[in-house]
Amino acid sequence: MSEQFAGHKIFFPQYKKGKSGLEIFEGTILEHARKLGIEIDAECGGQGKCGRCLVRIERGAEALNPLTEVERQLDLGDCERLACQARIVQPANLYVYVRSAGQYSILSDTVRHETELDPFVRRVDGEVIWLGPEGQRSLGPYSGGIYGLAIDVGTTTLVCQVLDLESGEETGTIARRNPQATYGDDVIARIAHTMQHDDGLLELQGVVIRAVNDMIQEFEDQHGIATDHIYEAVVVGNPTMRDLFFGGEVRSLGVIPFEPVSKAPLNVRASALGLRINPDANVYGAALIGGHAGADCLADIIAVRLHQAQQPCMLIDIGTNGEVAIGNADHIMTASCAAGAAYEGATVSHGVGAVEGAICNVQIRNNHVEYETIGGRPPVGICGSGLIDVLGELLKTGLMTKQAKLDGDFHVTDAISLSQADVYQLITAKAGLRTDQDLLLKYYGVDLQQLDKIYLAGGFGNYIDVDNAVAIGLLPDLKDGVAKIGNAALAGAAEMLLSQKIRRDSEVWALKVEHAKPNELEPEFVYMVAENMYF
Numbered sequence: 001m002s003e004q005f006a007g008h009k010i011f012f013p014q015y016k017k018g019k020s021g022l023e024i025f026e027g028t029i030l031e032h033a034r035k036l037g038i039e040i041d042a043e044c045g046g047q048g049k050c051g052r053c054l055v056r057i058e059r060g061a062e063a064l065n066p067l068t069e070v071e072r073q074l075d076l077g078d079c080e081r082l083a084c085q086a087r088i089v090q091p092a093n094l095y096v097y098v099r100s101a102g103q104y105s106i107l108s109d110t111v112r113h114e115t116e117l118d119p120f121v122r123r124v125d126g127e128v129i130w131l132g133p134e135g136q137r138s139l140g141p142y143s144g145g146i147y148g149l150a151i152d153v154g155t156t157t158l159v160c161q162v163l164d165l166e167s168g169e170e171t172g173t174i175a176r177r178n179p180q181a182t183y184g185d186d187v188i189a190r191i192a193h194t195m196q197h198d199d200g201l202l203e204l205q206g207v208v209i210r211a212v213n214d215m216i217q218e219f220e221d222q223h224g225i226a227t228d229h230i231y232e233a234v235v236v237g238n239p240t241m242r243d244l245f246f247g248g249e250v251r252s253l254g255v256i257p258f259e260p261v262s263k264a265p266l267n268v269r270a271s272a273l274g275l276r277i278n279p280d281a282n283v284y285g286a287a288l289i290g291g292h293a294g295a296d297c298l299a300d301i302i303a304v305r306l307h308q309a310q311q312p313c314m315l316i317d318i319g320t321n322g323e324v325a326i327g328n329a330d331h332i333m334t335a336s337c338a339a340g341a342a343y344e345g346a347t348v349s350h351g352v353g354a355v356e357g358a359i360c361n362v363q364i365r366n367n368h369v370e371y372e373t374i375g376g377r378p379p380v381g382i383c384g385s386g387l388i389d390v391l392g393e394l395l396k397t398g399l400m401t402k403q404a405k406l407d408g409d410f411h412v413t414d415a416i417s418l419s420q421a422d423v424y425q426l427i428t429a430k431a432g433l434r435t436d437q438d439l440l441l442k443y444y445g446v447d448l449q450q451l452d453k454i455y456l457a458g459g460f461g462n463y464i465d466v467d468n469a470v471a472i473g474l475l476p477d478l479k480d481g482v483a484k485i486g487n488a489a490l491a492g493a494a495e496m497l498l499s500q501k502i503r504r505d506s507e508v509w510a511l512k513v514e515h516a517k518p519n520e521l522e523p524e525f526v527y528m529v530a531e532n533m534y535f
Contacts, residue, residue: 024063054082057096063092127140148231149163154178158178158215162223191240201249228277269283286503299506318458347425362390384463403535
């Protein structure tokens with residue numbers, strides 16, 4: 001710390017971790033918040049492009065640089081700054097309040113199958129042992145419980161579930177936003193952060209490990225589960241998210257041919273990661289499929305039993321990083337694309353994530369807009385399911401043409417609207433995912449009507465109106481053949497905790513699944529996406 005700033009702190013009074021303050025340094029408010037583990041919405045990664053990292057300076061504004069050109073172009077209120085633009089340049093104590101859109105509503109419900117209980121961790125003659133790939137390892141004497149932790153590390157969300165490995169019962173589930181979002185809303189931004197900053201990889205690993213540790217503490221407080229009774233964790237996520245969790249290098253995923261350093265499963269001691277469970281516990285990173293199709297897609301496949309299906313089925317996990325899989329017990333193919341940033345609230349002027357107050361259901365009746373919000377709170381913006389509804393309703397009522405043209409901004413409320421630029425972001429996002437669906441059907445050699453089911457996985461897929469998603473071309477029309485299955489990635493992770501066979505099956509299928517890259521296979525891919533942009 002520079003002597004210039006000695007004895008001065010920045011405080012974030014809204015947050016327990018920010019009340020005691022942090023000694024200031026020459027850097028932005030966003031950089032200070034990151035060091036404290038405080039989440040500020042910065043979908044552009046702090047580049048001054050999105051304008052969402054709004055904070056209010058309660059005291060100490062004299063410590064900051066003048067308004068930047070980026071800030072002068074915005075309609076900022078008194079004492080408001082962008083956290084990525086407000087840089088501490090003079091010594092003073094600062095008191096900063098972060099604009100908060102509300103508590104995230106994250107899907108933790110999962111598809112459930114009967115699973116024969118046969119975990120890798122068990123009690124033998126008064127000892128807790130782990131049956132690792134290299135043989136049996138003692139984790140210490142049995143002291144009253146054996147638990148496992150399933151972790152779904154999504155690009156936008158983070159979900160943890162504790163399971164009793166002696167009974168197979170779920171003990172509790174906690175969900176929150178992935179704090180890495182403050183470094184950018186997609187995997188490319190986070191990969192770039194590791195490439196542009198010497199300590200970028202450690203930063204991104206540190207914030208997610210701290211978040212999971214906070215969730216583990218919640219489990220202990222709510223359910224009385226001693227953290228040292230958690231003897232194994234299973235982690236799933238796309239390749240970037242999985243490898244960032246383990247502190248693995250992710251640069252190769254940001255450059256051609258966009259492949260992970262290793263697709264193999266990982267087994268690491270909890271103490272090596274700083275994960276606050278039993279220090280000798282094993283932390284298992286499920287295998288990756290290839291490209292940007294990762295352990296989460298593999299867990300989806302396992303959870304819906306796609307690898308055991310007799311008839312071909314399609315699995316669609318719509319998220320910031322979207323995956324599509326098609327197949328059955330004979331053969332499975334996957335593809336992945338950056339599908340959902342716009343539908344997670346990014347790049348849309350009044351878009352928000354699935355937070356309290358987000359408009360989530362919309363109908364237009366007799367030119368009158370009816371809507372519902374998450375939690376019944378006053379509207380703060382429109383989340384993904386609401387955006388699909390708005391597009392579908394505009395199309396049905398003729399207020400938007402099949403060429404996706406609006407006659408001026410469409411107002412859902414007086415303050416919340418959808419512009420032509422917003423529509424362009426949304427149709428671009430849905431076009432890539434739909435193109436992957438169409439091409440996987442072609443590569444697999446079946447047409448739509450030969451599919452037995454289309455499974456929709458993830459929170460976004462769980463809440464969308466299927467009819468409107470079909471109307472705008474996000475999903476193919478399989479009539480009654482669409483099934484919503486909840487957080488299948490978390491379910492797959494839980495099953496890998498409970499069953500040695502399922503975990504080994506997942507490792508076998510990670511090698512067998514064929515990962516296609518339509519954008520490389522199709523010379524006309526860009527034009528195919530363009531054709532799917534319209535209705």
